[in-house]
Amino acid sequence: MDIFIPNIVLTLGQIMSNNSDHSIEHHIQTYIRVFIALGVLTVITVAVSYLEVSFIEAFFLAITIASIKGSLVLGFFMHLISERAAIIWILVATTVAFIILMFIPLISLTDSTGMY
Amino acid sequence: MSSIPYIVEERPDTGLNNSKLGVWIFLASEVMLFGGLFSAYVFLRLAAPEGDFDYWGAKLNVPMATFNTMLLITSSVTMVMSWASLKLKQFDKYKMYLGITILCALGFLFVKYFEYTGKFHHGIYPSSSTFMGIYFTLTGLHVLHIIGGLVVLIYLWTRQADKMWEENPDLLANRIEVTGLYWHFVDLVWIFLFPILYLL
Numbered sequence: 046m047d048i049f050i051p052n053i054v055l056t057l058g059q060i061m062s063n064n065s066d067h068s069i070e071h072h073i074q075t076y077i078r079v080f081i082a083l084g085v086l087t088v089i090t091v092a093v094s095y096l097e098v099s100f101i102e103a104f105f106l107a108i109t110i111a112s113i114k115g116s117l118v119l120g121f122f123m124h125l126i127s128e129r130a131a132i133i134w135i136l137v138a139t140t141v142a143f144i145i146l147m148f149i150p151l152i153s154l155t156d157s158t159g160m161y
Numbered sequence: 162m163s164s165i166p167y168i169v170e171e172r173p174d175t176g177l178n179n180s181k182l183g184v185w186i187f188l189a190s191e192v193m194l195f196g197g198l199f200s201a202y203v204f205l206r207l208a209a210p211e212g213d214f215d216y217w218g219a220k221l222n223v224p225m226a227t228f229n230t231m232l233l234i235t236s237s238v239t240m241v242m243s244w245a246s247l248k249l250k251q252f253d254k255y256k257m258y259l260g261i262t263i264l265c266a267l268g269f270l271f272v273k274y275f276e277y278t279g280k281f282h283h284g285i286y287p288s289s290s291t292f293m294g295i296y297f298t299l300t301g302l303h304v305l306h307i308i309g310g311l312v313v314l315i316y317l318w319t320r321q322a323d324k325m326w327e328e329n330p331d332l333l334a335n336r337i338e339v340t341g342l343y344w345h346f347v348d349l350v351w352i353f354l355f356p357i358l359y360l361l
Contacts, residue, residue, distance in 0.1 A: 091227055
């Protein structure tokens with residue numbers, strides 16, 4: 046079964062999966078841009094932590110920025126945008142299992158221990 | 162002596178070499194390991210008395226952790242640059258970039274050592290509070306991953322790498338690629354640990 050992937054990602058993926066000298070030099074420019082983006086996003090992460098917002102808003106902001114940074118590392122440093130379907134499917138399964146794991150604490154809300 | 166098949170060349174059925182597929186499956190298991198602890202963090206935070214996590218979280222050193230974040234990001238880019246250097250057949254640059262990666266990893270551990278000993282000096286231990294318990298567990302496990310990665314990085318920087326480069330350059334490039342996957346994952350975990358433990 047094919048996964049829908051936008052054309053721009055496919056094009057980037059084709060560039061990233063090509064290992065000719067010219068392509069590797071193109072990779073290096075991309076790595077430097079990603080590095081700068083990660084540095085800037087780290088500064089932004091620290092800066093927004095000083096905003097006077099509620100915990101939920103602060104949590105949402107922090108996780109959003111961390112997810113963007115994580116996507117950059119996964120996509121470009123770990124070459125996921127040009128990776129084979131076998132790896133994409135391993136990660137899809139892992140993501141589903143991870144989300145289930147993160148929601149397990151919610152089961153505690155149904156726990157009636159101490160309510161009597 | 163027969164060698165393990167498909168550690169450099171791609172398997173026809175998966176389109177991948179076994180080294181890369183194996184490391185990705187390992188990383189999937191690592192996601193679940195850290196995921197379990199993240200889940201524990203959420204559970205503990207939801208159940209903690211109001212203000213408890215804020216009180217203990219304020220005792221952490223944000224500038225030190227920010228510096229460590231920058232170190233790990235730098236080590237990630239130098240790691241991938243070392244792989245690119247091998248692909249460009251520039252072995253000297255490979256050694257330089259991998260050397261910087263090793264220095265960044267050592268720097269991270271050095272800063273972490275001062276962070277931990279600073280806490281111990283002030284009488285703060287994992288048993289001091291629920292927050293400190295999960296803080297030391299998460300960051301301690303992460304530090305163990307850094308140390309494990311560092312051992313492999315140093316091995317790939319020694320004369321063994323020189324020998325491998327002369328005998329089988331594709332094998333060295335492959336090993337650096339899969340080691341890099343692990344190293345970027347360690348960086349990825351820290352990207353989430355940093356705001357959750359130090360900033361929220």
